[in-house]
Amino acid sequence: xxxxxxxxxxxxxxxxxxxxxxxxxxxxxxxxxxxxxxxxxxxxxxxxxxxxxxxxxxxxxxxxxxxxxxxxxxxxxxxxxxxxxxxxxxxxxxxxxxxxxxxxxxxxxxxxxxxxxxxxxxxxxxxxxxxxxxxxxxxxxxxxxxxxxxxxxxxxxxxxxxxxxxxxxxxxxxxxxxxxxxxxxxxxxxxxxxxxxxxxxxxxxxxxxxxxxxxxxxxxxxxxxxxxxxxxxxxxxxxxxxxxxxxxxxxxxxxxxxxxxxxxxxxxxxxxxxxxxxxxxxxxxxxxxxxxxxxxxxxxxxxxxxxxxxxxxxxxxxxxxxxxxxxxxxxxxxxxxxxxxxxxxxxxxxxxxxxxxxxxxxxxxxxxxxxxxxxxxxxxxxxxxxxxxxxxxxxxxxxxxxxxxxxxxxxxxxxxxxxxxxxxxxxxxxxxxxxxxxxxxxxxxxxxxxxxxxxxxxxxxxxxxxxxxxxxxxxxxxxxxxxxxx
Numbered sequence: 001x002x003x004x005x006x007x008x009x010x011x012x013x014x015x016x017x018x019x020x021x022x023x024x025x026x027x028x029x030x031x032x033x034x035x036x037x038x039x040x041x042x043x044x045x046x047x048x049x050x051x052x053x054x055x056x057x058x059x060x061x062x063x064x065x066x067x068x069x070x071x072x073x074x075x076x077x078x079x080x081x082x083x084x085x086x087x088x089x090x091x092x093x094x095x096x097x098x099x100x101x102x103x104x105x106x107x108x109x110x111x112x113x114x115x116x117x118x119x120x121x122x123x124x125x126x127x128x129x130x131x132x133x134x135x136x137x138x139x140x141x142x143x144x145x146x147x148x149x150x151x152x153x154x155x156x157x158x159x160x161x162x163x164x165x166x167x168x169x170x171x172x173x174x175x176x177x178x179x180x181x182x183x184x185x186x187x188x189x190x191x192x193x194x195x196x197x198x199x200x201x202x203x204x205x206x207x208x209x210x211x212x213x214x215x216x217x218x219x220x221x222x223x224x225x226x227x228x229x230x231x232x233x234x235x236x237x238x239x240x241x242x243x244x245x246x247x248x249x250x251x252x253x254x255x256x257x258x259x260x261x262x263x264x265x266x267x268x269x270x271x272x273x274x275x276x277x278x279x280x281x282x283x284x285x286x287x288x289x290x291x292x293x294x295x296x297x298x299x300x301x302x303x304x305x306x307x308x309x310x311x312x313x314x315x316x317x318x319x320x321x322x323x324x325x326x327x328x329x330x331x332x333x334x335x336x337x338x339x340x341x342x343x344x345x346x347x348x349x350x351x352x353x354x355x356x357x358x359x360x361x362x363x364x365x366x367x368x369x370x371x372x373x374x375x376x377x378x379x380x381x382x383x384x385x386x387x388x389x390x391x392x393x394x395x396x397x398x399x400x401x402x403x404x405x406x407x408x409x410x411x412x413x414x415x416x417x418x419x420x421x422x423x424x425x426x427x428x429x430x431x432x433x434x435x436x437x438x439x440x441x442x443x444x445x446x447x448x449x450x451x452x453x454x455x456x457x458x459x460x461x462x463x464x465x466x467x468x469x470x471x472x473x474x475x476x477x478x479x480x481x482x483x484x485x486x
């Protein structure tokens with residue numbers, strides 16, 4: 001499929017001139033495990049003990065979505081021009097995307113998997129999608145679509161490359177790690193497909209070798225007897241190639257000795273070419289800084305036998321939430337991130353997906369009071385043909401309040417607009433395209449009408465979307481790139 005992307009998109013010279021990168025070498029160690037392949041194996045998670053009591057805090061004041069009039073007034077006072085939004089892409093993709101290999105990195109918007117699920121549903125409606133990687137974000141709230149069920153017990157820590165130095169120096173394929181720092185921790189996964197069918201007789205368990213050589217695991221498949229395995233003492237990325245005698249349903253990993261940094265699973269290739277191959281590496285809270293801080297040779301080692309036709313990179317929401325957000329600093333960080341991406345995937349087409357619009361809920365009591373005051377003022381103005389000097393003075397004094405209201409209601413929307421513009425500019429330099437969720441929604445301030453739709457397309461937090469909202473965004477995405485499947 002790559003020649004089609006070359007013809008339809010064109011390539012930036014930077015895509016071809018990326019600095020040569022030598023991935024670290026991984027030699028998987030083969031482990032044979034006998035299992036009966038029981039199809040009805042149920043994964044039961046151990047019960048968690050009672051949580052420690054937390055000091056009680058007074059409940060927050062109830063909030064609500066601002067009135068349409070308030071939003072309209074804020075837009076008018078801010079003079080936000082929709083024409084400033086990043087332009088929608090004009091490039092077209094092939095009408096038949098069969099055989100595509102797509103990777104998705106991003107934050108909570110992609111981790112929810114509703115967007116990618118809709119892409120799969122539309123691009124390959126008659127075929128089951130295929131994924132090869134399960135990254136270490138399994139079991140985290142807000143991460144969907146990787147496995148059917150995850151059980152964690154004992155002491156595990158989650159470390160992300162964008163925030164943790166250890167995770168950046170030894171990044172998993174999703175640039176996140178699940179770390180057990182002492183024995184007794186257990187990770188169990190239900191690896192059956194969405195229909196409950198066991199399909200895999202081989203997989204690679206990805207981990208980081210710390211060089212100490214004292215890590216021992218107990219591995220169990222489908223609830224059968226454990227197999228003790230001592231990990232390779234070599235420092236760096238490592239893999240255990242598990243071979244089972246029958247398709248496996250569940251996999252359980254128990255740390256017997258030492259520390260263990262779990263980086264994910266790599267499933268075997270399907271015998272026949274897949275209609276659509278999509279690997280999801282998104283994680284809540286993630287930023288593009290993961291691409292800046294990660295050890296690139298280490299990261300590239302996971303993909304030495306895995307190429308992609310297209311990468312979707314959906315970041316910006318968490319960067320825009322930083323109270324110290326600075327356009328220049330963000331541009332520099334994103335430029336470095338895309339440069340690093342190009343070193344790992346020099347021949348992969350990429351699309352930067354900008355954040356959606358974001359709104360702010362207002363305290364109900366204040367909103368009701370403001371509406372009542374506005375209604376009274378409106379009634380008085382209708383009954384008073386000529387404004388006196390005092391009313392003129394009042395109008396002037398209200399201007400700062402209007403500006404403050406606009407700044408409050410549209411604060412994050414305007415930041416996301418700036419992020420979308422920067423993404424479009426930086427993407428063009430690195431041979432990528434850019435697509436803005438905010439533009440697809442209708443621009444700054446669109447979070448409010450999306451929340452009022454029936455059914456709602458925006459979640460109550462006015463930051464995330466409902467499943468219907470993510471599906472709508474995916475449909476617009478496909479239409480904007482010339483794909484209009486049924």
